[in-house]
Amino acid sequence: MKRGPHSTYRLQVSPDFTLHDAAAVLPYLHDLGVDWVYLSPLLASEPGSTHGYDVVAFDHVDPERGGEEGLAALSAEARRLGMGVLVDIVPNHVGVATPEEDPWWWDVLKLGRESEHANAFDVDWAAGDGKIVIPVVGDDDEGSIRVTKNEVRYHDQRFPLAPGTTTLEEQHYELVHWKAADEELNYRRFFAVNTLAAVRVEDPEVFAETHVEIKRWFDEGLVDGLRVDHPDGLRDPRRYLDDLAALTGGAYVLVEKILEPGEDLPTDWATSGTTGYDALALVDRVLTDPAGEAPLTALEDRLRGTTVDWERMVHDNKRAVADGILHSEVLRITREVAAHLAGRVAAEERGGVSRPTDDQVADALGELLAAFPVYRSYLPEGRDHLDQAFARARAERPDLAATYDVLEPVLHDEWGQPARRFQQTSGMVMAKGVEDCSFYRWSRLTSLNEVGGDPSIFAIGVEAFHEAMAARQRDWPDAMVTLSTHDTKRGEDVRARITVLAEEPGHWERALDELLRLAPVPDPGFGSLLWQAVLGAWTPEHLPDLRERLHGYAEKAMREAGDRTTWTEPDETYEAAVHAAVDALFDSDEVRAVLADLAARVEEPGRSNAIAAKLVALTMPGVPDVYQGSELWETSLVDPDNRRPVDFDHRTAVLAGEATDDAVDKLHVTCSALTLRRERPDLFSGYAPVSATGAAAGHVIAFDRGGSITVATRLPVGLAAAGGWRDTRLDLPPGRWHDVLTGVDTDGHLADLLATHPVALLVRKD
Missing domain, CATH: 2.60.40 (Immunoglobulin-like)
Structure with a gap:
């Protein structure tokens, strides 16, 4: 592979911060000591998209983000400064929220299986009676679907008419109630997002068509490396990375792969490693006091009114996902299992072997997905994880033993359709059941509830950290190291403050009890999670926007938890009580006094933790990434809060000694470490x-x-x-x-x- 970076700095490119804006801050990044600039997705995306992961076209840079001219300007400035360029790409899915913006999706809706792009999408046409199921219709709102002369309208959404047709029933798609996605959806998505339709990059023609602009970047020397989003969604990640290496000439490539504790990245992948969540988990835990585990566990159990079993919680939440919002994926695997077994039916019947029903197969698949110990396997790699899942599923549901006997050889067949789709699906279930649910239902010490980490692992010792770093230097010396990203649940300095609670469990318990007394919430366990977030993000100098930010966090956190209120069926009474607690922080002198006392107690040790984590992350084995703005205090919460604009003028002035900032020490540490890494590798x-x-x-x-x-x-x-x-x-x-x-x-x-x-x-x- 070609040379990789000594360090990177992630910029969120958007319509409000274009490639031209990014080019303008490169001199500051160079002065900071950064080696390569690292850009969020650049291809054309949904209009107004702030993140760029909803790509709608693969043949040009998004005009709203600066277009081809913007990328050329940024690349030229990077070359002038001796910097490299790393770009985030999204091979798994495209945005289909606005069908007319995605020419491929529009054409498939218009022409069905006759479309030249039909093979690009992962659609089970038979399941929809030859139609793509589009779950967009609201409750009792079918009457809002209108057929005009040239297209179908549903409120402000537009869909094409097939040539020569005039009525809705003649189309290659069907507009159905939004809840039908759980059972009837027949196209693969990104997780449970109906407006992100998966593409089949395992097809060589589709790969070529979806990477035409990316190929131009390397042919013209505009870009030096890539970050691959969500490789677990791909049919065959190993083959995809081989194809990508051939296209880029062996460029530096990272994968956004989440490794569970003890899991290793396949060594035969054409990648320099992961984007660093595994490193983040180790840094946080070596700075966490193990003595806090017992008292904080007791506090959590008291607040919840029961002994919290993390492994059981994860299993049950994953099972709920498999039976709920991702059940359509389970049913698709079930159909593929039935097709796989069809040729054996006659022989089995002659031998007196009864074939399981589709309901039994779906039930067993749901249990296997709930029991799967990591995000996915890559057969034949990871076969032991599949074996673990079968063992756990058999113990959990012995009544399905005969069905497991049938499924085991099917799901071990690495070339079979059911096994391949099962691998694509297990990561979806893990992400929705753990990151987007369980992380919000356990509040023992929320600095540990982070992507890529297992909250049940409370701390690690210095010797264990050294062992992990020695292995990292040996096996993945060029993998990324990160502390904050656009996907972290809490910014690095929020976590650094919360980590102090492991050293102050008694003081935390007393303060929390008082906060819950003064500003009660129906679920004290969730109250603990909320007040930890408040403590971590508490920055009095930012009070004008903090109230709004905390209300946004509270809404997302309680709806993602999904046990008292949800996105689709919000409990207004419960949510009002939670929002009232947030308001009490700003409106009640008593509440604010308790929080201020607690914040004062964790302030200095929190600063120590933050700076310690920063230097360790910047100098440990791997390529350190600085997420935009995190050279100063990073007190963001979950997205979209962590994607807010960054004041680079202020940071430039602080670095030049022309302005002051409370986090100048962190900036000094960051600049010193980055510069030393770049100048003395x-x-x-x-x-x-x-x-x-x-x-x-x-x-x-x-x-x-x-x-x-x-x-x-x-x-x-x-x-x-x-x-x-x-x-x-x-x-x-x-x-x-x-x-x-x-x-x-x-x-x-x-x-x-x-x-x-x-x-x-x-x-x-x-």
């Missing part, structure tokens, strides 16, 4: 733990990357309570060392070395 070519001795040795994490040594404080509350660093010192390798952050020489004595910052970045003085 030879200092980051290995990994070895650096030990410490003394009374507070357990409060430092340090490692040598091959000439640069990272030193970071952990568990700062306990450190202060024990009297500080005292005689603790690092066992430094031979040589004269100094800290690039302060310019101070050191003999390893931590009380002196960390007197200014909770971190240090050491290099040999010579």
